Amino acid sequence: MSAAVRAERLDAAGRATVGECPVWRAQEGALYWVDIPARRLVRLEIESARRTEWTFDEQVACFAFDSAGRVVAGMESGMFGVTLADTGEARATKLAAPSFPAKGMRFNDGRCDRQGRFWAGTMVQDMSLASAVGALYRFDRNRALSAPIVDGLITQNGLAWSPDGRTMYLSDSHPLRRIVWAFDFDADTGTPSNQRVFADLHHYTGRPDGAAVDADGCYWTCANDAGRLLRFTPKGELDREIALPASKPSMCAFGGSDLKTLYVTTIRPATNATDDDGHVFALNPGVQGLPEPDYAGMLPVA
Known part of the structure; x- marks a missing residue:
């Protein structure tokens, strides 16, 4: 079950405090990701090792590209449309905002479903409060933000879809939850239903953070606090475990010209951090x- 796979540290990527949301941009041969508290989006062109960063007025946690290379992003106060310039200039326009039920909230994990709707969840940033007021939202192709689709979340994470788009995955990475759920997903309406436990990480190790699905339909989750990647089959069975040099992997994404490279962002802990913590790995x-x-x-x- 444990696989001896070497993870290469991408030193040219720099180091983040809270690295999140890696996105492979095939047209550019580049990996993008965010450093949430730094209010920064970063790009690394893999072959040239050229690094570009864009800084915003508020924290950006998740994003996706449109076909024209513009960005939809979940930030602190809502959904934004962003235009990125190669000079490092970013122009952002707020498109929609939920009604946050508590202070100190922001968007967290997010990505597009197979039909191109952008989904993102909210959380109270102070995790010590264990406030179950987070929710999952859908931002549709008409730029309309839904009412909460799934609510009662503490630390929303782990969004992903099966290859056929008929199953949606969602996790709550708070230490009191540590659950990955699966839903039946109506691709026509963008509606999840039949929520059930897919993986309970109380039975394994770490907390389920960001995730990705491979071409076999298996679900890869970053086991935060455990320095591991865990791969679950579509039946929810753990079939592979890969150790990482950093203790707090946050999200993974497939990339490279053949989509056979798995990129992993990590978080630098406030105490007892090592040289590897906060780096991006491949x-x-x-x-x-x-x-x-x-x-x-x-x-x-914008």
Whole structure:
């Protein structure tokens, strides 16, 4: 079950405090990700090792590209449309905002479903409060933000879809939860139903953070606090475990020209951090990933 796979540290990527949301941009041969508390989105062009960063007025936690290369992003106060310039300039326009039920909230994990709708969840940033007021939202192709689709979440995470788009995955990574759920997913309406436990990490190790699904339909979750990647089959059975040099992996994404490289962002803990914590890693897990869907709506030019 444990696989001896070497994870390469991408030193050219720099180091983040809270690295999250890696997104492979095939057209550019580049990996993008965010550093949440730094209010920063970063790009690394893999072959040239050229690094570009964009800084925002508020924290950005998750994002996706549209077909024109613009960005939809979940930030502190809502959903934004963003135009990125190669000079490092970013222009952001707020498109929609939920009614936050508590203070100190922001968006957290997010990505597009197979039909190009952007999904993202909210959380109270102070995890010590264990406030179950977070919710999952759908931002559709007409730039309309839904009412909460799934509520009662503490630390929303782990969004992913099966290759056929008929199963949606969602996790709550708070230490009191540590659960990955699966839902039946109506691709036509963008409606999840039949919520059930897919993986309970109380039976394994770590907390289920960001995730990705491979071409075999298996679900890879970052086991935060355990320095592990865990791969679950579509039946919810753990079939592979890969150790990482950093203790707090946060999210993974397939990339490279053949989608056989798994990129992993990590978080730098406040205490007892090592040289590896906060870096981005690349590894070859022996399986192929799936292309990340673009947002299917039209974003405004900011």
